[in-house]
Amino acid sequence: MRAIGIILAGGNNKRMRELSRKRAISAMPVAGSFRSIDFSLSNMSNSHVQRVAVLTQYNSRSLNQHLSSSKWWDFGRKQGGLYVYTPTITAEHSDWFRGTADALYQNLVFLKESHEPYVIIAAGDGIYKLDYNKVLEYHIEKKADITVVVKSMDPEDDISRFGCVKMNDDNRIVEFEEKPMATDANIISCGIYIIRRRQLIELLEKANDEDRYDFVKDILVRYKNVKRIYGYKMQTYWSNIASVESYYKTNMDFLSRDVRDFFFKQAPGIYTRLEDNPPAKYNPDCSVHNSIVASGCIINGTVENSVLFRKVYVGNNCVIKDSIILNDVYIGDNTVIENCIVESRDTIRANTTYIGTKDDIKIVIEKNERYSM
Amino acid sequence: MIKKEMIAMLLAGGQGSRLGVLTKNVAKPAVSFGGKYSIIDFPLSNCINSGIDTVGVLTQYQPLRLNAHIGIGIPWDLDRNRGGVTVLQPYESQSGSDWYSGTANAIYQNIEYIDTYNPDYVLILSGDHIYKMDYEVMLEYHKAMGAELTIASMPVPWEEASRFGITVTDDNSRIIDFQEKPKEPKSNLASMGIYIFSWPILREALIKNKDVPECDFGKHIIPYLFNAKKPIYAYEFNGYWKDVGTLDSYWQSNMELVSIIPEFNLYEEYWKIYTKTDIAAPQFISGESKIERSLISEGCEIHGEVHNSVLGEGVTVEAGAVIEDSIIMANVTINAGTRLNKAIIAEGTTIGKNCVIGYGDFAPSTYDARVYNAELATIGENSVIPDGVRIGRNTAILGATSREDYPDGLLQSGGAIIKEGDRI
Numbered sequence: 001m002r003a004i005g006i007i008l009a010g011g012n013n014k015r016m017r018e019l020s021r022k023r024a025i026s027a028m029p030v031a032g033s034f035r036s037i038d039f040s041l042s043n044m045s046n047s048h049v050q051r052v053a054v055l056t057q058y059n060s061r062s063l064n065q066h067l068s069s070s071k072w073w074d075f076g077r078k079q080g081g082l083y084v085y086t087p088t089i090t091a092e093h094s095d096w097f098r099g100t101a102d103a104l105y106q107n108l109v110f111l112k113e114s115h116e117p118y119v120i121i122a123a124g125d126g127i128y129k130l131d132y133n134k135v136l137e138y139h140i141e142k143k144a145d146i147t148v149v150v151k152s153m154d155p156e157d158d159i160s161r162f163g164c165v166k167m168n169d170d171n172r173i174v175e176f177e178e179k180p181m182a183t184d185a186n187i188i189s190c191g192i193y194i195i196r197r198r199q200l201i202e203l204l205e206k207a208n209d210e211d212r213y214d215f216v217k218d219i220l221v222r223y224k225n226v227k228r229i230y231g232y233k234m235q236t237y238w239s240n241i242a243s244v245e246s247y248y249k250t251n252m253d254f255l256s257r258d259v260r261d262f263f264f265k266q267a268p269g270i271y272t273r274l275e276d277n278p279p280a281k282y283n284p285d286c287s288v289h290n291s292i293v294a295s296g297c298i299i300n301g302t303v304e305n306s307v308l309f310r311k312v313y314v315g316n317n318c319v320i321k322d323s324i325i326l327n328d329v330y331i332g333d334n335t336v337i338e339n340c341i342v343e344s345r346d347t348i349r350a351n352t353t354y355i356g357t358k359d360d361i362k363i364v365i366e367k368n369e370r371y372s373m
Numbered sequence: 374m375i376k377k378e379m380i381a382m383l384l385a386g387g388q389g390s391r392l393g394v395l396t397k398n399v400a401k402p403a404v405s406f407g408g409k410y411s412i413i414d415f416p417l418s419n420c421i422n423s424g425i426d427t428v429g430v431l432t433q434y435q436p437l438r439l440n441a442h443i444g445i446g447i448p449w450d451l452d453r454n455r456g457g458v459t460v461l462q463p464y465e466s467q468s469g470s471d472w473y474s475g476t477a478n479a480i481y482q483n484i485e486y487i488d489t490y491n492p493d494y495v496l497i498l499s500g501d502h503i504y505k506m507d508y509e510v511m512l513e514y515h516k517a518m519g520a521e522l523t524i525a526s527m528p529v530p531w532e533e534a535s536r537f538g539i540t541v542t543d544d545n546s547r548i549i550d551f552q553e554k555p556k557e558p559k560s561n562l563a564s565m566g567i568y569i570f571s572w573p574i575l576r577e578a579l580i581k582n583k584d585v586p587e588c589d590f591g592k593h594i595i596p597y598l599f600n601a602k603k604p605i606y607a608y609e610f611n612g613y614w615k616d617v618g619t620l621d622s623y624w625q626s627n628m629e630l631v632s633i634i635p636e637f638n639l640y641e642e643y644w645k646i647y648t649k650t651d652i653a654a655p656q657f658i659s660g661e662s663k664i665e666r667s668l669i670s671e672g673c674e675i676h677g678e679v680h681n682s683v684l685g686e687g688v689t690v691e692a693g694a695v696i697e698d699s700i701i702m703a704n705v706t707i708n709a710g711t712r713l714n715k716a717i718i719a720e721g722t723t724i725g726k727n728c729v730i731g732y733g734d735f736a737p738s739t740y741d742a743r744v745y746n747a748e749l750a751t752i753g754e755n756s757v758i759p760d761g762v763r764i765g766r767n768t769a770i771l772g773a774t775s776r777e778d779y780p781d782g783l784l785q786s787g788g789a790i791i792k793e794g795d796r797i
Contacts, residue, residue: 032655278639
């Protein structure tokens, strides 16, 4: 492979509300059995990128746990491997990562000690399937300095939380605005970049000399007229986890057969840490409709239009509708949950009711005593 | 110098011929069980859960799937630098080549492997039983009793005792007599085919008996040690243990798993059962589907009805299909409008639209009455069933069948369609 990979997985986002209290966004559970970083990691592995670094900072414990073995994604080889880097105190400084460019700069050694000519930078919060080799071919063909993977959004999508780009007929990026107040653009950056390794080292060193720390603002936006920055249009599914709303919607997208077929049935696959749970168990009188159920669940009640992660127990006469139940949740009998996201390892008492609305998804966090069965 | 206190030798070479088309192309230990597991996962998981990290798996009959399943032992944490799992197949040597002619002969041919680890004790297991057992406790017992051989035995109902090998013990659990399938059993303690030997004793017995044809533990080695007055003890086991030797018992023990709190519980955190799995995706249950009393594994797409059944990984059930009292193994597709009742469908099979499987009443098998003697319709791996056919009870199908194989669109109860050597 001609490239190394770096996954930026350090950020927090207040719009994730309580869900990011105990985990990094890249470790957010997605689609029943996965974590959001699994998508970028699987793309790296499927594109035969052999050396991959994950840069993490906020709540890194959750992510470290998920990445405790690299075998699930087929890394951990003599040639290459998976490296997890957190901020560290050195002789020169004791700073946190002050921005995405600073995170890369503080790990310059990783870049300098590699010999592959290109670097693929991806975000840990993107849900997509992409062959980075195709992007790299495009990058070389366009003689680009930096290639940014972009996506056309529907007019009704709120794009104010993204970086918006405008491209000329040759797909060269002529305008780049970060989180614009108002824009007529509908093409956004997916936070996936390809750049020559030496070029990146040079840009990072220069940014650091000028006390600039943000990859988008201080490199992409600042250099857009100086460097040849191209957009590569991704045509397939892409979504990112940046707010409770987008998190809820992304999970619910997997109720569509097209989305499941794209991610799970078409090669190559998406990989994750496996957990050796038994098959899901459907007891008499349960009623499950239009839902995703992961391994190890035991269902006695009613589940509709919902996503159940691993090892969820649903008691008798419960009604779970339009909700996301994260890993290892125990729900006592006769409980009603609608339009909620239930935090992992919660124990929900019998005879309780939690109702959110479509516009205001309720986040349920309950730490009751659980009597083991 | 490597030194292991105890290593396990897992006998996984048997065909399990009474499972009919299910073991046509795979050894019995590789047959799937409980949705996502294979039968061999149970003894392998018992080993690692008991702290035994060195396991030799002896294979012989149709080993391809078994070898692929075991690999280097990653799912069971048996990929080790020292020890781990080793697949031991029959081999050729200067004096010729021998198949494993009996259970003890298979161990005899691998004395060198065992010697590598310099063990004090050797645990002999068979790869075709469903149970959870702590072999370390059995070893403690073996040491405490000063035994040279310990045989795990379980109490069975007296009326069934004549179907088993029976151990007769004194008050100290020392075995004073053996009865093989006795008409008048003197005890109801049945041997489970699980043995701990002190290795020097077993090694010597294997060498002494090396010229015995089809040398077998039950028939030759244990009687030899018994006659030599070696201390042989019975270790009583009272948990769940099933030999899924026939299609009917295989079906029954799968069905037991769907009861609300099954006797054999896979959902306990303690003593997990591990298996190799490739599918991580969750399952999807559609709006028009109906499911109750079933186990459903990862990656399934259910659009139809499933009642009282066990489904493996990656099964697709299209809208309008109805599955009752059946076992569906991995990657089977059941198309729209098809009804299944008491069927066992092996891996990778595709069943067309609007079929009826489990049609009509039971009839004795005209194909192989020894194997097929229950109401079950059994369809072997990678078979194809065309649209709109009816398949009776107590039937067997293997291979890609087409409409012409079914006169009047029907396979009568008791019938079979076997397409030998077909490669699709």
